[in-house]
Amino acid sequence: MAQNGFLEQKPGFATIAIHAGQEPEKWKSGAVVPPIVTATTFKQPAPAEPIEFEYGRSGNPTRNTLEECLAALEDGKHGFAFASGLGAATTIYSLLSAGDHVVCCDDVYGGINRLFRNVVQRMGIEISFADFTNLEKVEKVFQANTKMVWMETPTNPMMKVIDIGAISKLAKKRSSDIIVVVDNTFLTPYLQKPLNFGTDIVVYSLTKYMNGHSDAIMGAAIVRDDKLAERLRFLQNAMGAVPSPMDCYLVNRSLKTLALRMEQHKKSSLIVANWLKKHPQVLSVMHPGLPEHPQHELARRQMSGHSGVFSFVMAGGLKESRKFLMSLQIFILAESLGGYESLAELPSLMTHASVPAEQRAELGITDSLIRLSIGLEDPEDLINDLEHAFKATFSK
Template identity: 45%
Template sequence: MTTSPQYGFETLAIHAGNEPDPTTGAVVPPIYATSTYKQDGVGGLRNGYEYSRSANPTRTALEECLAAIEAGTRGFAFASGLAAEDTLMRSICKPGDHVVFPDDAYGGTFRLFSKVLSQWGIDMTPAAVTHPDAIRKAIRPGVTKVVWLETPTNPLLNVADIAIVAQIAHDAGALLVVDNTFASPYLQQPLELGADVVVHSTTKYMGGHSDVVGGALIVRDPELADKIAYHQNAIGAVAGPFDAWLVLRGIKTLGVRMDRHSDNAEKVVEYLQRHQSVTSVLYPGIDGHPGHETAAKQMKRYGGIVSFRVSGGEKQAIDICNKAEVWTLGESLGGVESLIEHPGKMTHASVAGTPLEVPGDLVRLSVGIETVDDLLHDLDRAMS
């Protein structure tokens, strides 16, 4: 089917890249478990396929779907979110370039920039990306090539105004990259707001079932797409066909899952706001949240991630995580099951002792799609 804007999100999520198999009529794309392809003579590729690092029909189906649901022109599927980020940076930067980076970013992304890309000569400056003046101050004229956003951020749920930051980046001759993992393309469309590149860990809401690891990049500019395509093939950290098939399957139900994640999260937030041990609840859907107005402007709803801080400090936060039963103690997020974790000791341990260190009294929830009363009862028991 065409990916015309006349189609709604859920229609694109189900049909884009999912043409019925021309041989059998199967409505689900096959898993092409092949490494190579018979060529029609020397140098004669059959429909563009020669070797599965360069292209695979299952991955092509996913990449077409990714482009459609993020309102881009080309999508690229990778073996992980960090593989996507690494490939992107090597596509658009060179040694000596500079990046403005969120001051509360995901620990794995911070590790990639601070420990790996730094050895390649990429410098970065953490900045409060919720404050435009802080971004302007962090930019180095002629040197800054990328402004990197997460919005909402992980794990503090801060919200940046994508349109404003896009203008700041472009005025400085830099690209705006937005990690849209927390929101998903169902809730937020960064390319429509001026971003140049959208990044996803498709492990999370895109896959949605905690059974696959993957990453994605989506762009609009054809020249930028060609650069990424070259490096995707040259570096080779591509999504395998089975992983691509799992993500493609997950995307079909993304819209209905995100609505249920958001429904449940809102009820969890209401419970936490009333609990005597909770000192603050971090969720963009709360009227008093500093990014609420921006989130209301650029997001359809506020998503399934909730963080909160407790009066008993780190010990109580860890105790809550350990006592939960319906909430599974585990890293990652965005699956159908609810997860609970202590960022300071788990997902964000790599930023301990840096300007990005997260509070020890912080608990992060990935609210799943279970019966919400069961989630509330279990949380109440763990916090008693």
């Protein structure tokens, strides 16, 4: 059912997460939990005639199980697992050639910003950043050689919600060959399915909510188009940024509780966000689930609610932010997000430190901007922890 006016979820998500790709009949033992196959090579009955697998980089039973489940959850057709989210991004960008041009949203994960500016551009690929909440600004940066559009929604860390359908139509109107990519890490397919809005590739840092236990670094890409899948499969094998069977097992295990976890993250973050917006030391709260969020109505049309990650601006400057973060006792001062534990960080010095200072200033990534990842603790305990930190920071 739809909640608070957000997009209604199709039934069956939890069932798919538990059963897609997990058929016990796959294994001679009938194992209900897919086994961890660590073999790097597989016996062939005749030269160049593998039964199904030949070499671990090219395919692995444990990895294939995860990839099949990921594709099903996303309403996709082909899933690809990688050693990290940036490994997935690097492989996706290898679809391009020197002389191509990419249009990217301006507010993007610092690691992606660094990859684009310091690595991809050195390969002869042009990058243009634009505010994707303004279609006119986006349209102005398209070029004749534009081959890819990259966006995150909600964005990191300013939590801007981008109209996936509108951006996809804008790109495809210019050329059907432009590949539209959406980083869906903040929401997971439980809360948003970009392929249903015209996207070509959905990319993830599985490290975050999809795994949810802060114990595995992985990435993924999911597509529907068979030809695009062929190209990605070639690159996955040729470039070799593949995950270990153990990590694939861990993420596959975690998907079984994804629906339950996301419901709690969604519920708790809204409780904390509503408390923060009333606090005298808080200037603004960026949470798409709040009615005052600039793109709240858009969020309701393309999302089934928001997750546990959001940002807020507190009073003071760097001195106060440092004091506040160091005074937290339940929230852990650390990078990353999406785990069962609650995290807090200062993007200007941590996750987005590699973003040029002038771009941080333009986006509003100041030393007073705090990003939270609400975990699975009792929200009342988290609120008490935040209040304790505020008092420690501002008491005279």
